[in-house]
Structure formats: structure tokens, C-alpha cells
Amino acid sequence: MKGYSFLSLARQALGGHKGWPPAWRSPEPKKNYDVLIIGAGGHGLATAYYLAKKHSVNNIAVLDKGWLGGGNTGRNTQVTRSNYFWPQSAAFFDHSLKLYERLSHELNFNVMLSQRGVLTLAHSVHEMEGFRRWANAIKINDVDAEILTPVEVKKLVPLINLDCRFPVHGGFIQRRGGISRHDAVAWGYARAASALGVDLIQQCEVTGFNIQSGRVTGVNTTGGTIGADRISFAVAGHTSHLAKMAGFRVPVTSMQLQAMVSEPIKPCLDTMLTSSVIHMYVSQSDRGELVLGGGADVYNSYAQRGGIPLLQENVAALLELIPAFSRLRLMRQWAGTTDITPDTTPIMGLTPVQNLYISGGWGTGGYKAIPAGGETMAYTIVNDQPHLLIEDFGLERFRTGRLIDEGAASGVAH
Amino acid sequence: MLRLSCPWCGTRDELEFSYGGESHVTRPTLDSDDAQWSDYLFNKENPKGIHYEHWLHKYGCGRWFNVARDTVTHEIHAVYEMGEPKPDLAVKDY
Numbered sequence: 280m281k282g283y284s285f286l287s288l289a290r291q292a293l294g295g296h297k298g299w300p301p302a303w304r305s306p307e308p309k310k311n312y313d314v315l316i317i318g319a320g321g322h323g324l325a326t327a328y329y330l331a332k333k334h335s336v337n338n339i340a341v342l343d344k345g346w347l348g349g350g351n352t353g354r355n356t357q358v359t360r361s362n363y364f365w366p367q368s369a370a371f372f373d374h375s376l377k378l379y380e381r382l383s384h385e386l387n388f389n390v391m392l393s394q395r396g397v398l399t400l401a402h403s404v405h406e407m408e409g410f411r412r413w414a415n416a417i418k419i420n421d422v423d424a425e426i427l428t429p430v431e432v433k434k435l436v437p438l439i440n441l442d443c444r445f446p447v448h449g450g451f452i453q454r455r456g457g458i459s460r461h462d463a464v465a466w467g468y469a470r471a472a473s474a475l476g477v478d479l480i481q482q483c484e485v486t487g488f489n490i491q492s493g494r495v496t497g498v499n500t501t502g503g504t505i506g507a508d509r510i511s512f513a514v515a516g517h518t519s520h521l522a523k524m525a526g527f528r529v530p531v532t533s534m535q536l537q538a539m540v541s542e543p544i545k546p547c548l549d550t551m552l553t554s555s556v557i558h559m560y561v562s563q564s565d566r567g568e569l570v571l572g573g574g575a576d577v578y579n580s581y582a583q584r585g586g587i588p589l590l591q592e593n594v595a596a597l598l599e600l601i602p603a604f605s606r607l608r609l610m611r612q613w614a615g616t617t618d619i620t621p622d623t624t625p626i627m628g629l630t631p632v633q634n635l636y637i638s639g640g641w642g643t644g645g646y647k648a649i650p651a652g653g654e655t656m657a658y659t660i661v662n663d664q665p666h667l668l669i670e671d672f673g674l675e676r677f678r679t680g681r682l683i684d685e686g687a688a689s690g691v692a693h
Numbered sequence: 694m695l696r697l698s699c700p701w702c703g704t705r706d707e708l709e710f711s712y713g714g715e716s717h718v719t720r721p722t723l724d725s726d727d728a729q730w731s732d733y734l735f736n737k738e739n740p741k742g743i744h745y746e747h748w749l750h751k752y753g754c755g756r757w758f759n760v761a762r763d764t765v766t767h768e769i770h771a772v773y774e775m776g777e778p779k780p781d782l783a784v785k786d787y
Contacts, residue, residue, distance in 0.1 A: 519739035530735035532714070533764070577712045578695075581741045581764045581787070587694045588708055621735050678731040 282387050302466060303473030308480050308505055312340045314660055315498065315507035317485050317521065319343035320352040321461070321646065322513035322638050324468035324479075325653020326660070331475035333654070334661045339477045340507075342500065344484035348465030351515040354615035355646040356538045356562070356570050358551060360397045360456030362417050362424055367671045368624065368685050369420035374668060375651030376455060382650060388467030390459045391565065397456030398427070398435060400554040400600075402445035414451045426451050435550055436601075443599045445556055458551060458562050464649055488525045494633040495525070509660050511636035513652075516581065516616030518626070518639030527631045529639065530677050531618045534575040536643050537585025539593070539612040541604070543567030552600075559596035569604065571597055575617060575643065585614035617643050622682040627656065628665040628673040636660050637674065698772050699750045700758050713747030716759050717779055742785035743770060 281287065281300060291298055314330055316323045319341045330336040343349075361373035383389050401407040410426065417424040427450050429441050441447045473479055480502070487499040488510070497506035512521050522529045544567050553560035561571040573593040576586045590612060598605050619642045620626060626640035638656050641648065655666035665673060676682060695707035715738055721729045738744070744764050749757050761771040761780055765787055771780045 517741070519737070520741050528732065528736040529739075530737060531739055532737055533739055533741075578762075579714075579739060579744050579746065579764050580767065582767060586707070677735045678727050680731075 302470040303479055305481070306478045308340060308342075308478065308483065308500075308502055309338075311338075311497075311506040312478075313338040313508050315339075315505060315510045316341045317498070317510065317512040318350070318514040319347045319465075319469070319479060319481065320350045320513060320515060321348070321465055321468065321649035322515075322641075322652045322656070323511075324348075324465060324472055325649050326511060326513065326638070326656040327477045327653075328468045328472040328475070329654045329657035330660065331472060331477055334657055336661065337476050339472075340480055340505070341472070341477060342480050342483045342485060342498075342505075344482070344501075346481050347469055347479060348462060351615040351617065351641075351645060352461055352465045352649075354538070354613060355461055356560070356572050357458040357461045357646065358397065358456070358560070358562070358644075359392065359459050359647045360453050360551075361422050361647070362397065362399070362413075362451075362453040362456065363420070363422075363685060364413060364416050365683050365685055366420055367683055369417065369422050371651055371655075371668045371672075372648060373420070373422050375648050378650030378654065379459060379647075380455075382459075382464070382467070386467035386471045388463055388470060390463045390467060392457065392459040393565070394455050394457040395550050395562075396435075396452045396454045397551045397553065398432070398450050398452045400432070400450040400552070400556075401448045402554065402556040403448060406556065407448045410449070410451050417453070422453070423455055424451055424453055436548065436552060438547060438601045438603045439552075440600060440602055447600075452550070456551065458564070461646060464646075468649075468653070485521070485524070488632070488635070490525065490632055495635040509634045509636070511638065511656060511660055513638040513656070515618055515639065515641055515645055516583075518618045518637070522630075522637070522639075525630065525632050525635055529626065529637075529674065530621050531626075531640050532579055533581055533616050533618055534578070535580045535582060535585050535614040536572065536575040536617045537589055537593075537612060537614040538570065538572035539590065539609050540564070540571075541569040541607040542610050544569070544607065547603075548601075554596070554600070557596040557600065559593055559600065561597055561601075568610065569597075569607065575619070576614070581616050583614055583616055585612060617641070619643070621677070622684045624683040624685050625652075625672055626674050627652070627669045628659055629663070630674065634663075695767060695769075697748060697760065697769070699753055699756075700772060700774055701756060702750060702753045705750070705753060709750060709752040711749045711751045713749055713757065716745040716747050741765060741787045743782055745779055747775075
């Protein structure tokens with residue numbers, strides 16, 4: 280792999296940018312792999328990267344039925360934060376944020392992490408009291424959180440209308456939170472993994488598992504049968520579908536989470552603003568577009584498109600909070616299929632099938648977990664036991680009742 | 694926007710209804726073990742294809758009914774009353 284640098288950029292500029300090599304190889308699938316990962320999204324690619332980098336596994340493939348980073352990795356709104364309530368969640372997601380803080384350097388790929396802060400608004404006295412408890416819990420978890428008064432909110436977001444319906448009573452901010460570039464995260468991991476010898480195979484759909492006496496030995500795909508010692512799947516939006524192929528059930532409901540962007544405007548919002556009461560979050564991308572979203576459509580769906588009622592709700596909430604945006608046009612609206620668990624905590628670790636591992640149920644917040652998700656799943660696959668950071672995220676918690684009811688998982692109420 | 698046909702009020706916009714999740718889930722007996730109970734409580738069919746589900750006509754007659762809806766196309770294949778058996782529809786394979 281040729282490193283990206285200022286020098287390489289200058290050299291390529293002189294050559295009219297015609298000499299850039301492909302960022303990753305596209306090999307034909309081999310007959311057998313030591314580890315096979317299904318789903319070339321952020322989590323799958325990161326898992327492959329850490330397997331090769333930290334555990335020296337050198338015969339790995341990542342399969343995807345579509346294109347690399349084309350599922351929820353390329354559809355989310357890029358929020359990177361770790362303001363979680365429960366200790367297990369905070370430890371895991373803050374580890375992820377710390378990995379994000381070093382990721383551009385680690386991957387030699389600029390993921391454009393912008394720690395502009397994630398500001399969560401409160402709209403009543405009682406919610407403000409709840410936020411003090413939440414912020415204190417976060418601080419006890421050794422993560423940064425700061426309570427803001429309405430005056431401080433106004434200073435940070437001058438365009439905000441504090442006296443809107445459900446007036447703003449204040450909020451709390453995680454200053455280390457922010458946004459990053461989701462395509463760069465997928466491409467960065469793909470390029471770095473490919474350089475370490477990982478085979479990235481796109482347009483290859485898994486149609487079934489080969490399971491012999493309770494142990495997985497390979498998969499059937501649209502490109503033929505592929506054998507593997509260990510298989511992991513990270514297929515946001517299709518977790519139930521693949522679990523069913525492997526013969527077990529998961530506590531997942533697939534729903535559409537939509538997002539939309541406005542036309543680009545000059546910089547006017549330099550924090551990530553979110554509110555669970557009015558069900559809306561918004562940030563401004565580096566290109567100047569406002570990126571906004573809110574809750575998920577209420578019914579089960581795999582459609583990868585969002586309904587009109589939620590779109591109207593999101594836009595109405597934004598305009599009530601920031602009336603100055605009322606004359607902007609929306610440019611695009613889309614949706615991703617999110618796998619929601621009953622406690623909004625992901626499902627990671629072992630499955631009822633031996634040598635088959637799961638990373639799913641990420642709901643509406645898997646993007647921020649990509650580095651830690653990949654690192655801990657790599658450990659879990661190699662050692663056939665969950666990494667310490669994810670040992671409470673296993674499928675068995677639904678039987679034992681040790682749920683991690685994480686209201687902070689989505690940032691907005693669902 | 695979904696358009697649902699309430700068996701009592703006729704076709705209305707999705708906004709009048711609220712969603713109740715999977716239909717035809719059988720509660721296990723009281724002597725069931727933790728595995729059966731948690732399967733009943735948490736695990737879902739969540740099919741990519743036809744889903745049998747409850748809807749409530751919340752801002753209408755206030756009554757529950759069943760819908761068979763495709764989760765990929767959102768096409769509605771059947772609407773039937775609570776307590777009626779699952780209609781025999783061809784399985785969609787996506």
C-alpha cells in the first residue's frame with residue numbers, strides 16, 4: 280500500500296491525478312478461509328482489519344451482497360459520541376470514540392473527525408433534572424459531559440429559537456462528540472485491510488450456511504460454496520435474515536430510519552444539535568448541507584426508503600427550533616434498515632452455532648461503534664470468547680434477564 | 694404514506710393508526726422454562742417478506758385488527774379481524 284501524504288498528493292497533482300492506484304484489491308474468492316466475514320460495512324471491514332493487524336490472521340475474506348459500505352455505513356448521519364448512561368455502554372462507546380480520535384493516523388486515511396460537540400436539548404424542568412442525572416452518570420463513567428443554561432445554548436447556537444413550542448430549558452453537551460465522514464471510515468478500513476491481505480469480495484450474496492453437528496463449516500453464496508473455520512456476520516438490516524438461515528431466532532425488529540439533507544449554505548451551525556422531545560437532530564456537514572433526522576418509521580420494514588409522516592415531523596421540529604431554515608430546500612431523503620433490539624443495546628459475541636459469531640442489533644447507532652466493534656469482534660473470533668468490553672452484550676442476556684436498557688443509545692427517543 | 698383499510702371505517706392514512714407488532718404470537722404455558730419464556734417475550738419473526746401484524750385504529754373506531762403486509766414493498770395482502778386465523782398466502786422470498 281502506498282501511503283497517502285502531502286507529497287503523494289503533490290506528485291499526483293503534477294500527473295493530473297491519473298496515476299492513483301486502486302485503493303484495494305478485488306480478488307476472486309478462494310475455496311477456504313480461516314475467517315469469513317459477512318457484510319462489508321464498517322463493522323465487517325473493521326473486524327477484518329483488526330484480525331489481520333492485531334491477531335495476525337492472514338487468510339480472511341469479507342463478503343458483501345452489494346457494494347462496500349453501501350448499507351447503513353453509507354446511510355447514517357455520521358454522529359460520533361459516547362454519552363451513554365450505563366457503565367458497560369459507556370466503556371465500550373468511549374473506547375470507540377478514543378479509537379476514532381486516532382483513526383485517521385491509524386488508517387492513513389482522513390476520516391475528517393470534527394469534535395464540534397453533541398448538544399442535547401431539554402424542554403422542561405423535569406427533563407433538565409433528568410439530564411443532570413444523565414450527565415452525572417456519564418461523568419462517573421469517566422466521559423465528558425457539561426450542563427448548559429439556555430443562555431449558553433443560545434451562545435453556542437445563535438439561530439436557535441428558545442421560546443419555541445416546548446421552550447428550551449437548557450441542555451447538556453459532550454464536547455468530544457461530533458461527526459466524521461462515514462465513507463472514509465469504510466474506505467479507510469477496506470484499504471488498510473486489503474493491504475494486510477484481506478480479500479474483499481463484493482456482489483457475492485450468502486444464500487445459506489453449511490452447518491455440521493452444530494458447527495459452521497462454510498457458506499453457500501451466489502458465487503459458489505466457500506469454506507471457513509470461523510464465520511462472523513455484521514449485516515445491519517438483515518440480522519434476523521441471516522440468523523434464520525443459521526437456524527436461530529434473534530430479538531430484532533427491522534425498521535426504517537430516515538435522514539435528509541438540505542441544499543448547502545454558509546457555515547451557521549457548528550455543533551451537533553439533538554432533542555428527543557421534539558424528535559429531531561441536525562448538524563451541518565463540511566459541504567454546508569444541513570443533515571437532519573429523527574425517529575424511525577413505526578412498522579417493520581426492509582424497504583430502504585422512509586415514509587412521509589416522519590419526514591414531515593422531522594422538518595416541522597427543525598423549523599420550530601430554527602425558523603431561519605424555513606426557506607431552504609431539501610435535496611435528498613433516504614433511509615436505512617435498522618435492527619432494533621428490545622433494550623437498544625447491540626448483540627455481539629457467540630451464537631448457538633459453534634464458530635459462528637454475531638455483531639448485530641446496532642439499531643440506530645452502529646456507526647459510532649465501528650472501531651471498537653471491529654476490535655472486540657476480532658478478539659472474540661480469535662479466542663472463541665467475548666472480549667471483556669462486550670461480554671454483557673451477548674445474546675444470552677435476553678434469557679438471563681440482564682438487559683442493558685440504554686435510553687441514550689439512539690440519542691433521540693424511540 | 695401507508696393507506697390501511699380498517700375493517701369498520703374503511704381506508705384511511707397511516708397517521709390515524711398505531712402499530713402493534715407481530716400477530717399470532719402464542720403465550721407459553723406457566724410451566725415454561727426461561728428459554729421458552731424469553732423466546733416468547735423477545736424473539737421476533739421479523740421476516741423479509743409477508744409480515745402478519747396488529748394495527749389499532751387509534752384516531753378512528755379504536756379497534757384492533759390484523760394486516761398481512763409485505764415488508765419490502767409495503768403492499769397489503771390481507772386485512773382480517775382479531776381472532777381470525779392467519780390467511781394462507783404464498784411465502785415471498787427476497
